[in-house]
Amino acid sequence: MKNWIFLVGFLISTAAVADVGPDDLTYRKSDPFLFCHEGQDVKLKPLRCWSPIAPYTGAWMTSPWCKPVMTYGKDWDQDDTISLKEYLRVCPKAITSGEWTGTFGGESLSPMQH
Template sequence: MKTMFKIGSIALMLLSFGAAAQSGNGLSYRAGDPFLFCTKGQDVKAPCWKPMPNYTGQFMFMPYCKPINPYGKSWTQDDTKSFQEYLTICPQAEDSGRWSGGGRPEYSPFKH
């Protein structure tokens, strides 16, 4: 029984370190993957902003949200927080680069 508890504790500790390592760049979205976040934005059906090429700080406000549409969808806390993170993190890239992995980047190595 003690051995199972120790193994469970070690696994939990490793998961915690993995989460801390992923979020070490300051991103709260897309599992801390800066390439995916800076090129695709947050993973929601109706975001109020989207990244634009060259993905180093350019963005577009969506027409179905405020302030573009005064009667549109209000920004959520995630819209606001992710937009602030985008403006902070993504302009640090000199170039966005291209995806060179197999399949779509949001599914490699897991869905995020």
């Protein structure tokens, strides 16, 4: 009986810390600023199915070449689905949305290309 109680307590405590942070992003080398402002890298995935509008609100739009906007359009793939879930989980936590103020290239080039 004691082992069962320990197991339940362990599972509850594990679930409590399961909320991952922005450093656990799958895309843009875990850079939340760049990911929240631009979404997936267009150079790597030119036909992505969603784009961010106002990251701190969680607003996004479906690309015109994907379903459901285009009836016979591109189906959403695993990257589209996972990246949108990460966007909705991480980006609204910012509360407001700042602009890039760096001096080297742009946000996708600093400190390295990502």
